[in-house]
Amino acid sequence: MTKIGFLSFGHWADVPGSRTPTASDMLHQAIDLAVGAEEVGVDGAFFRVHHFAQQQASPFPLLSAIASRTSTLELGTGVxxxxxxxxxxxxxxxxxxDLIAGNERLQLGISRGSPETVIRGFRNFGYTPAEGQDDAAMAREHTAEFLRAIEGEGFARNAQNPAQLDPIQPxxxxxxxxxxxxxxxxxxxRWTAQQGMNLMSSTLLFEEKGIPFDQLQAQQIEIFRDEWKAAxxxxxxxxxxxxxxxPVIDRESNYYFGLRAQAEGQDQVGYLDNSIARFGRSYIGSPEKIAEExxxxxxVQEADTVLITVPNQLGVDFxxxxxxxxxxxxxxAMGN
Incomplete structure (x- = not known):
């Protein structure tokens, strides 16, 4: 059976209608939502990571807090x-x-990142691509070092035995x-498969073949799996x-999304980072209609995990x- 998780962007703003006016509200509600999600049968809680924005940032304190109050829920990032x-x-x-969570629950999504509200914000964190290197290459370099570290590779010379390289702990x-x-x-x-990482297919794809987003994404999944076998x-x-x-199931969901159910049933194509990108459609309507779609x-039928984006500013109960x-x-209806 396909697993489902929620994916929260973690917005907060003190504006009319927002139920997360502060960062504290957003974080505590994220914990409460994760606890409640486990109780209703959701398989995972995943969180976007953005810097210099009124959204979730460093994820590990939040994931650890959720881990301490849940037992089966997968905990992850995207990305x-x-x-x-x-x-x-x-x-x-x-x-x-991961050790706090136990039971192999941590599922970390990582990547080069997405468009930002600041210009090259990573430089303010102290990271600058080497000469001849772009920021994507730097991200992959950081990734390679991270993977070696969690594999237990030694990096630092031991004080008593300088010939020995010690790994990070724990x-x-x-x-x-x-x-x-x-x-x-x-x-x-393809690169993801070669590196031996799971595939978190993006909410948009930088390919345009004139076919619907779901078919384009299914092709990407097939390419990944073929490359995985080859590796x-x-x-x-x-x-x-x-x-x-x-799902439009009550007065509140109809108030916020009823009209959008008629307007958002198509993919969107636009320009992002000077490239053509195709964005997937939204599924809004009665549960029966959505299940058919x-x-x-x-x-969705090819994936083993579906992450449901949630409007976190509408609060935990919604x-x-x-x-x-x-x-x-x-x-x-999501497959086997």
Whole structure:
């Protein structure tokens, strides 16, 4: 059975209608939503990571807090921007969070990152691409070092025995197989497979073939799996896709999304980072209608994990009612 998780962008703003006016409200509600989601049968809680924005940033304190109040829920990110990361410090944080969670629950999505509200913000964190290197290459370099660190490779010379290289501590065995790369193209999907990471297919794709987003994404998944076999890895990877799914089930959901149900049933194509990008459609309407449409979504049927984006500023109760409906009425249509 396909797993489902929620994906929160973690917005907060003191504006009319927002139920997360402060960062504190957003964080505490994220914990409460995760606890409630586990109770209604959701499989995972995933969080976007953005810097210099009124959204969730450093994820490990939040994931650790959720881990301490849940027992089966997978905990993840979608995605950590590796341009900003100190790979060894991140490896320590990831291992500690994984050990707190236990039961192989941590599922870390990482990537080059997404468009930002600032200009090259990673430079303010102290990271500058080397001469001849762009920021994407720097992100992959940070990733390689992070992966070696969680695999237990030694980096620092031991004070008593300088010939010995010591790894970061603690180590969390098995974490290496629970790292996902957020891929927005077929080429990146191939690279992800070659590196032995799970595929977190992006909410947009930098390819335009004149076919619907779900079919384009299904092709990306097939390319990833073919490349995985060619690479000869000895374990089976996971693949996730993200979808905006809003069942209209009561007066409140109809008030906020009823009209959008008629207007947002198509993909969107536009320019992002000077490239053509195709964005997937939203699924809004009655649970029965959404289930019929999801059953025809080629990528959802191919993936083993579906991440449901949630409007976190509408609060915990709204999102739990929505997630409970998705688990009961829509998840059975998501494949095996």
């Amino acid at each position: 950590i921007d590796m341009r900003y990361e100190n790979p060894l410090y991140m490896a320590e944080n990831a291992a500690m969070t 180590q969390s065995p098995g974490l290496r197989r629970r790292i996902w790369w957020g891929a927005g193209s077929e080429a990146t999907a 000869g890895h000895d374990w089976t990877p996971r693949v996730s896709v993200s979808r905006s799914i809003i 999801i059953a025809q979504d080629a990528a 999102n739990l009612r929505s997630l409970e409906s998705i688990v009961k009425d829509i998840k059975p």
